[in-house]
Amino acid sequence: MEYFVKRGEQRFGPYSLSDLQQYVQSGNLVVEDLTQSEGMTDWVPVSQVLGNIPVITMSGGRVAAAAAAEPQLVPLPPNLHWSIVLILGLLTRQLFNLVWALVQGNWARKLSGDNKPLVLVAMYPAGMVAGMLTIALYRSAAALGGLFIISGAIVYLIGVFSIKAAMEEYYNSTENIGLQLSGAMTFFFSTVYIQYHINRIARWKKTGVLK
Numbered sequence: 001m002e003y004f005v006k007r008g009e010q011r012f013g014p015y016s017l018s019d020l021q022q023y024v025q026s027g028n029l030v031v032e033d034l035t036q037s038e039g040m041t042d043w044v045p046v047s048q049v050l051g052n053i054p055v056i057t058m059s060g061g062r063v064a065a066a067a068a069a070e071p072q073l074v075p076l077p078p079n080l081h082w083s084i085v086l087i088l089g090l091l092t093r094q095l096f097n098l099v100w101a102l103v104q105g106n107w108a109r110k111l112s113g114d115n116k117p118l119v120l121v122a123m124y125p126a127g128m129v130a131g132m133l134t135i136a137l138y139r140s141a142a143a144l145g146g147l148f149i150i151s152g153a154i155v156y157l158i159g160v161f162s163i164k165a166a167m168e169e170y171y172n173s174t175e176n177i178g179l180q181l182s183g184a185m186t187f188f189f190s191t192v193y194i195q196y197h198i199n200r201i202a203r204w205k206k207t208g209v210l211k
Helices: 017-026 046-050 082-091 095-112 116-137 139-170 183-207
Strands: 003-007 010-015 034-037
Touching: 003 017, 010 017, 010 183, 017 046, 034 046, 082 095, 082 183, 095 116, 095 139, 095 183, 116 139, 139 183
Parallel strands: none
Antiparallel strands: 003 010, 003 034
């Protein structure tokens, strides 16, 4: 049986019973924290699930309130529904998708602690601007302008996949929900597909179930 742990509005897990025991023994959980399994209707204290097991105590004999620091959780970006991202992208000829990719890239930067996702997705609009300026100012350099645009698009796609990698790493470690994204769907639908999974994660945070 697997269990979720609740702290405030945040839910963590799923964890096995042995995981809960280890976290209590290490001080990452305290017996007053709330937990719930799929077969339970209410959240109950961890102590009610585990019963009497050895826990770390402080010098005065009290249960340690927090022997280890809680993981630093990264809040979600705006939970705009993926269908709205799709429609706005079509209406603006993908301009909105480029802007939204920057929002997602900045979020992935926080997930991974690396600026790469944001920098890479920003290269497409930069490449487009550079390419169009080159074509407008130097008619004979149209091929160079096109090269700027194509190069920016390729780097942008690499950036989208770096967002995918940051999401999978974070949501299979810090907030372990077993998140997996399709490479093919990421390639063809990029920001819309990533936003679809952001919507899924937002529902998980409310219900504890990843749908």
